[in-house]
Amino acid sequence: MVEWTDFERATIQDIFSKINYEVVGPAALSRCLVVYPWTQRYFGNFGNLYNAAAIASNPLVAKHGTTILHGLDRALKNMDNIKETYSELSVLHSEKLHVDPDNFKLLSDCLTIVLAAQMGKDFTADVQGAFQKFLSVVVSALGRQYH
Amino acid sequence: MLSKKEKELIAEICGKLTPVAEDIGSDALLRMFATFPGTKTYFSHLDISPRSPHLLSHGKKIVLAIAEGAKDISQLAVSLGPLQTFHAYQLRIVPTNFKILSHCMLVTIACHMGDDFTPVAHAAMDKYLSAFAAVLAEKYR
Numbered sequence: 001m002v003e004w005t006d007f008e009r010a011t012i013q014d015i016f017s018k019i020n021y022e023v024v025g026p027a028a029l030s031r032c033l034v035v036y037p038w039t040q041r042y043f044g045n046f047g048n049l050y051n052a053a054a055i056a057s058n059p060l061v062a063k064h065g066t067t068i069l070h071g072l073d074r075a076l077k078n079m080d081n082i083k084e085t086y087s088e089l090s091v092l093h094s095e096k097l098h099v100d101p102d103n104f105k106l107l108s109d110c111l112t113i114v115l116a117a118q119m120g121k122d123f124t125a126d127v128q129g130a131f132q133k134f135l136s137v138v139v140s141a142l143g144r145q146y147h
Numbered sequence: 148m149l150s151k152k153e154k155e156l157i158a159e160i161c162g163k164l165t166p167v168a169e170d171i172g173s174d175a176l177l178r179m180f181a182t183f184p185g186t187k188t189y190f191s192h193l194d195i196s197p198r199s200p201h202l203l204s205h206g207k208k209i210v211l212a213i214a215e216g217a218k219d220i221s222q223l224a225v226s227l228g229p230l231q232t233f234h235a236y237q238l239r240i241v242p243t244n245f246k247i248l249s250h251c252m253l254v255t256i257a258c259h260m261g262d263d264f265t266p267v268a269h270a271a272m273d274k275y276l277s278a279f280a281a282v283l284a285e286k287y288r
Contacts, residue, residue, distance in 0.1 A: 030266060031266040031269060034266035034267060034269075034270055035266060035269050035270040035273055052265070052266050052267045055266075056266070109250060112254060113253055113254055113257045113264075113269065114257075116254045116255075116257035116258045117257040117258070117260070117261050117262060117264055118261075119258070120258050120259075120261060121258065123254075123258055125174070125177040125178045125180070125181035125182070126181055128178050128181060128182055128254060129178075129181035129182045132182045133182075
């Protein structure tokens with residue numbers, strides 16, 4: 001089981017209580033599609049992804065970005081059992097969506113950078129440490145049901 | 148493969164970082180130590196507490212080397228020659244750590260530039276830092 005310090009728990013709850021899901025989610029996903037263009041392979045039916053501007057204004061990308069970010073809510077509510085919480089989603093990503101689990105890390109790096117840009121100085125080294133630990137636990141849980 | 152536009156973006160960003168090299172470099176290092184504690188093992192001989200002289204001077208060195216390389220990216224293998232030797236034979240830092248520091252540099256730049264660190268700028272910097280890291284590791288074996 002993952003051990004969380006009081007600082008880590010408080011930091012993570014605080015970050016998510018202040019996030020605008022409809023801004024941060026789309027920003028993170030579209031950034032991922034621009035910075036790591038091979039991730040576009042999973043979004044063949046999303047329409048125009050030809051350049052950064054198209055990706056940024058693509059409504060399907062925006063909607064999906066929001067959905068993904070809300071997917072983190074379940075970890076937020078079950079921080080002491082993230083592994084179990086994501087077993088269904090892990091099976092989905094493996095068996096149905098066939099997503100290479102290495103991509104989860106790429107998306108989580110982009111999410112980190114979106115938050116950093118938004119929070120500026122408030123995104124201190126310790127806050128980053130807590131946030132990235134949280135994301136790495138989720139990423140690990142999502143990769144668990146791949147065989 | 149860096150386009151002309153990407154090289155311009157990289158040069159522009161490095162230009163912004165150079166005057167505050169100490170702050171950017173030490174910030175990136177601190178983030179790395181906080182998020183990836185294994186990296187601290189390379190610094191047992193230095194004082195790496197926030198704003199320590201060691202941390203500031205070390206951070207400055209790194210950022211200035213990165214900015215210098217950006218002036219002529221096609222010549223990285225030449226300009227990084229001495230640093231390649233140093234990292235391969237003296238420092239012997241496991242090269243996976245270059246990726247980790249690169250990521251923390253990107254986070255620091257994002258904190259510094261906010262929305263100006265657009266996805267396209269981010270992509271360009273990520274490509275440059277990957278190239279830089281790859282060249283740095285060339286003499287390892």
